[in-house]
Amino acid sequence: MTPTRLHIFRVISISTICVLLLASLALSQDEATPTTNLSTEIDTVIIEVAAPTSLIATDHKYDNGERINLQWVPSIDDLPGISTVVGYRIYRQDDGGAAEAIADLPAKANHYRDENTELGHTYIYSVAALTDGAEFVSNPTESISPEREWIDFSKRYLFLIALIVGGAVIYFIEIARRGKKLFVRKIAGLEAVDDAVGRATEMGRPILFIPGIQDMDDVQTLAGLTILGRISKTIADYDTEIFMPVSRSLVMTAGREIIKSSYQTAGRPDKYSDDMVTYITDEQFGYVAAVDGIMVREKPATIFLLGAFFAESLILAETGNYIGAIQIAGTARPAQLPFFIAACDFTLIGEELFAASAYLSGEPKQLGSLKGQDVGKAIAMVILVIGALATTIGTAWNIASMNSLVDILKTIFSTS
Amino acid sequence: MEHFAIWIAAFLTLGIVSFLYKDNAWYKLCEAIFVGISAGYWFVVLFWDNLHGKFWMGKGEDPMLYVGAILGILMLMRLIPKIGWISRWPLAFIVGATAGFYLINYFSSDVMSQVGSTVMPFFSTGYGSGVNASLYDIIGNIVVAVGTFTGLVYFYFSKEHKGAFGATAKVGIFFLMVTFGASFGYTVMSRMSLLIGRVDFLFGDFLGMIVQ
């Protein structure tokens, strides 16, 4: 073998050994990482985008220390139309721990409110711009701890106005309690209550009281029940039969308590029976099916529909109309009021439902509260006139004083 | 099974509709089924969702839930006539909480925000948009302001509806009636579509007369 040939042979053998070594190395790596991944890595083209910038974390004002607000400038590659940025991911380090993703947001997002922070903890945030398969993380924020505020000053005007109106209600109750006579105009629907009860007594037929289909956690149900308190006194005095089917168990309990005591007050406790108030079912239309049945079978002379009503309002009121009962209805749901107006003899519109029990009681202190309510309405009317005129004049002739007055009004009455 | 279920649904549908003619045994049967089954349905749903889900599963994390359970048990004291009066405590709790909770809620969402929205220039299509309204919008804006004002006058309790005040209140009633009429007219169409849905079931799913 010539030296040249020997040299070539050595080169080939060393190369072969190297190739074999490399191949065996590559094979052992293959076992750890599946081949598909290799090919994906080769196929995927990672598009670089700029990370979001100017990320700032601030404590959310007027909370119990459970919120931190984040704000950032979106990636400059997050362009309108076709964008390579598909969204943003918020990362949070809690007390120096590892960064955890806490939320994913759509493209173009530039703020986020973390509502799950805890008092005493320290947080560091960062935001990543997401593309298909990669993330580009912003600089982290300074560490921040949420703070607790004891009074929500952002609601100061709400507090002030509520205090004025609430104060007026309490003031007039107090004035009336001291014996000052207060005038309250007649409310037609309520003037008719006694007659309606009297009619049932004369005809010897029962009175049906329907307190709506909501539970005790609805103010309309409470209003209906307070009216029941007044009506049931008259009913007990006249010794008329009353029947009250309900769709909520709690309302049943309260209804029984009210009627029972009216009978006790009237000196007829023996006439009271728990059967006067019966639970039917919580199901809206199941209740309606049963009450409709009761109406056509028992033929009550008078029907009261007072409380929260939904679509069933018209089914009930029309059936009542069909059997020729006198109907007095009331609800605070504007969508159902037209049906009551069309099908009932008297309708208490919204506010009148809440005023009814005070009106029916005839007690001065109760009537006093209605006066307080009127103070609220007077304020609303004054603001309406001043506000509408000032803003119209201010806008049309650009008068600074008018515009600043409007700004003040808008600030006071903004609830957001 | 599916076929049988459709027959049952059709039987119940027709039974309820028969009430329109007059009260009858078929309707009474449907009513009895409806009441029994639905009362059971809600009892079970509330049992699993509220008693099991909210109280039983949550009590470890939030021991305050025991207060709710205790109030609930006090409610059951009604069953023992001698101490039945204790059930007034949970009732008083609910009444107090409902009153307190809604007082501010209603005040903020309805009084404050509604009064705030009445501050609106007549010559604009929106607050802060400058003088840009057409005659059509201007009249609309004035109508909104006048309507709200007179509507409030109608609800005012402290003054008899007489003289100029009475006339203003009359205008208020006019606005309220148009409002009610509008919402009446608005609802009629959606109610008709409900009926069409049931007719569709009877003639389509049940009788197979409508080819889908």
Added chain:
Amino acid sequence: MKRQIPLFITFFVGTLLIFSVFIPPMETWGENFTLFFDIIAVFAFFLGAGNLVRVHVGKLKKRKADWGFSIVTLIGFGFMLFVGLLKIGNPGGIAADVTAPGSWFQEMFNYVINPLQSTMYALLAFFVASASYRAFRAKNREATILLIAAFVILLGRTPLGMLLTAWIPDSLSFFQIPNMAVWIMNSFNLAGQRAILIGISLGVVAMSLRLILGVERTYLGGDDNG
């Protein structure tokens, strides 16, 4: 005492919830109340369900009119408790959601409650018709106004309204019924709704205060009851 404690509870809880709105550490108390309420309501449901059973068993025992239907109600009620509390036929077993598709409980809802519900709801179409008919014969001015507004809005929402006034030139497009309907909704309707809403919330404020201050106490069973 029997009266004073409930009055105090109402006052205390009511006041607390009013102020909780303005005090951030108490801001979740309103939600807690809803949770408490849900729990109390289930316990109360035992009373309601007990009443349902008692009434229908009573009818049955006394052989009152239609007692046969009481049997149906009792069987239906009992059956739902059986399949619901034991989660019979639930594909996920006792740990699964009670309303899981395929469970007997949910099938009962789909094939019995649902058609009954939607049919009862659909009856509204007939009642709307009869109410409209009565409003047509209305004798007073208020009802007439209500009816005219209803008619315009109704026409405005149907193709008929468009067809009827399509001949009106675009310069007078306001008088086309669909446009008038939109205008009424945005002006008259908005004004009325606003006045009603303001009134309602002031009414709620006054009533709530009467309850919290104990001026209104009928819900506790009147004034003279120990």
